[in-house]
Amino acid sequence: EPEVTQTPSHQVTQMGQEVILRCVPISNHLYFYWYRQILGQKVEFLVSFYNNEISEKSEIFDDQFSVERPDGSNFTLKIRSTKLEDSAMYFCASNRDRTTYEQYFGPGTRLTVT
Amino acid sequence: QKEVEQNSGPLSVPEGAIASLNCTYSDRGSQSFFWYRQYSGKSPELIMSIYSNGDKEDGRFTAQLNKASQYVSLLIRDSQPSDSATYLCAGHSNTGNQFYFGTGTSLTVIP
Numbered sequence: 001e002p003e004v005t006q007t008p009s010h011q012v013t014q015m016g017q018e019v020i021l022r023c024v025p026i027s028n029h030l031y032f033y034w035y036r037q038i039l040g041q042k043v044e045f046l047v048s049f050y051n052n053e054i055s056e057k058s059e060i061f062d063d064q065f066s067v068e069r070p071d072g073s074n075f076t077l078k079i080r081s082t083k084l085e086d087s088a089m090y091f092c093a094s095n096r097d098r099t100t101y102e103q104y105f106g107p108g109t110r111l112t113v114t
Numbered sequence: 115q116k117e118v119e120q121n122s123g124p125l126s127v128p129e130g131a132i133a134s135l136n137c138t139y140s141d142r143g144s145q146s147f148f149w150y151r152q153y154s155g156k157s158p159e160l161i162m163s164i165y166s167n168g169d170k171e172d173g174r175f176t177a178q179l180n181k182a183s184q185y186v187s188l189l190i191r192d193s194q195p196s197d198s199a200t201y202l203c204a205g206h207s208n209t210g211n212q213f214y215f216g217t218g219t220s221l222t223v224i225p
Contacts (some may be wrong), residue, residue, distance in 0.1 A: 031211065033213070041217070042202075042215050042216065042217040042218065043158060043202065043204075043215040044215070045212050045213055045214060045215075048210075048211040048212060050211065055210065055211040056210040056211050056212045058212070089157075091157050091158070098211070100146075100163065100165075101146045101148075101163070101206045101213075102148070102160055102163050103148075103160070103213065104160060105150075105157040105158050105159070105160075106157060107156070107157050108156075108157045
């Protein structure tokens with residue numbers, strides 16, 4: 001069964017450093033998302049992406065964040081200058097189309113900012 | 115602000131019983147709702163979607179949607195210890211493409 005994959009599973013970085021989190025969505029899916037979940041808190045929407053453009057972004061997704069689909073398979077989230085409060089699980093998700101919106105999540109990347 | 119409210123629980127039920135999970139949502143423009151199961155340290159796993167008023171059944175799971183009351187529920191019949199997890203209710207807004215999640219209800223099924 002196709003699944004969303006994410007790398008790395010765990011990333012440790014120092015405050016102020018740039019990180020890139022990588023995702024490979026399910027191959028026939030057209031809509032891609034990034035979420036974060038701070039430990040013990042709810043899943044928070046960051047951004048949705050379709051046709052090589054951002055469809056919608058939340059207030060969390062400020063200028064420190066960017067997304068890119070550099071090729072036909074990868075979908076990346078870049079955080080330019082990490083802060084301590086960026087420590088969280090970051091989930092990538094995808095869905096095939098906008099008739100059902102059934103989205104499937106990757107296993108996540110745990111980002112630890114020290 | 116589009117929000118989903120869930121009773122955080124914890125909810126405990128004996129094995130074989132029915133577990134009932136509820137959520138309410140704030141955005142009347144939202145048309146699609148989802149239930150996810152999240153085991154500790156894992157990613158959300160889609161278990162049910164519902165788009166129309168009424169009930170939708172899939173195996174041991176039944177989702178219910180009442181748009182007039184802005185209420186979504188999930189019933190789990192014949193609960194199993196493996197159902198012990200946090201259940202997330204999520205909505206999707208038709209104005210744009212954004213999903214919003216509740217804080218989740220922790221369910222424990224006692225053998």
